Amino acid sequence: MVLRRFLPALPPLLAFAGILAIWELLSLYFGLDGLPPPSVALRQVPVILTDPQSLFDIVDSLRRMAIGIVLALVFAIPVGLWMGRSRFAAAFFNPLLSVIYPVPKAALMPIIMLWLGVGDASKILVIFLGVTLPLIYHSYQGSRAVEEKLLWSAAAMGMQPPARLARIVLPAALPEILVGCRTALVLGLITMVTSEMIARQTGIGNLVFQSLEMGIYDTVYAMIVIIGALGFILDVLFERLRGWLVGWAEPAQSIIVGST
Template sequence: MAHADTGSLGVLPRRFQHATRLIVDWIPLAIVVVLWEFASGTAVPADVLPSPVTVSVQIADLLATGEIFSHLFVSLFRFGVGLGLSIAVGVVLGIGMARSAPIENFFDVFLSMLYPIPKVALVPLAMLWLGVGTGPAVLVVFLACLLPIIMNSYNAAGDVDQNLVWSAKMMGTEGWELLRKVVIPATIPHILTGIRQAIPIAFIALVSAELVASYEGIGYLILEAGQVGNYSLMFANIVVISAVAYAFVTGFEIARDRVVVWT
């Protein structure tokens, strides 16, 4: 996640700069938690909006009993398969469209029609095709993540410095070798940006699908807790999946920055 503008921190000793940036980054969340604590039991009844303390206790109970881990594993498996498929298909399709007019013409209309459709609206159709469980969740995650990866790959491959391409061709590099040695390395930073954009989309699509078409997973736990009126448990599951999603995004950003430096 991008840091706030903290250019003035340069006047501080280096050992304090990182800690200060962390504090600045987490101030908005701290404000939300304080407002949440204030609203619980005052502006909103505490049984409908449990306080952060109550939710924290519920999270501790979930972790202590281990009840949540099997559902979390199922959700992360669906997330990984759906996102992985979208990366494999999206990168190949995006680069192919950028480097080949027939491929672009063939897929352009399909992608233009798919783009404006809310992917959550495809959950009932996915249930009809694949039943209830992992299949619909993977399909919805795949479709939700496909467009940002395709578009970033497409734009990156289309913007490759032509001087590099011409130089490679003059040295006898053609076809697949040109893609492997010139085009793909040049597109890696943009492809990684597309994957970064797709990760939170994947979690949104995953939970949305599990709310409707699953009997396990974090989305199912959220729905089940809400249906029986256990709102502290519902909020606890929401906080857990939010924290997991944040950890994935942050970890990917760290890895991406290192890869971009190498490339």
């Protein structure tokens, strides 16, 4: 009974232990300063997490990421929903998005820096650009898949098009939009770090790149672990939020083995 309860946690634990074992072996094999063993690097994790300045850096990066993502949500969701319900909008935006999508957003940082300076605004714009496209795409797909009957019923009851978009299309497309949000969260984390590579005052990038420039590799790897853990925690929290918001849309699947 106890074993069955803990069984689901076993595969991820094994995967994590496997990565640590491979990392340790590679470190022993190569013996490079640039690849410290996990036993050394992980010792830096509590050091970083108990240092007030480092915690401020981490929180400040997350603040910029939150602003970038919220701005992207405000912009991308209406655009995506509109594209899903309007052929004109889809025809207008689709080619633009296809062109913009493959451009590495962090590589735009030097140019953005020229427009917006070296402060928060340029970093937030890079995060915004990084997360906007998956949000638009998933909002677009969600909006396209809304049942016409719902919209007809609402129209028949006198609901105007903007109200239909806000009160029917948006909630019905929400499960798909939230899939885009989940992708955006990960991309936000990536662009958050890369946006701090060229110019920075505070932030996670401050900790990572400063340590990298000074060859303090145990801190670099500890920060990579912390960023990975942040991604995991944000994903778990987001999945909880998603379940709360759109639990009605989850296909509750159960697999019955051996039955006919």
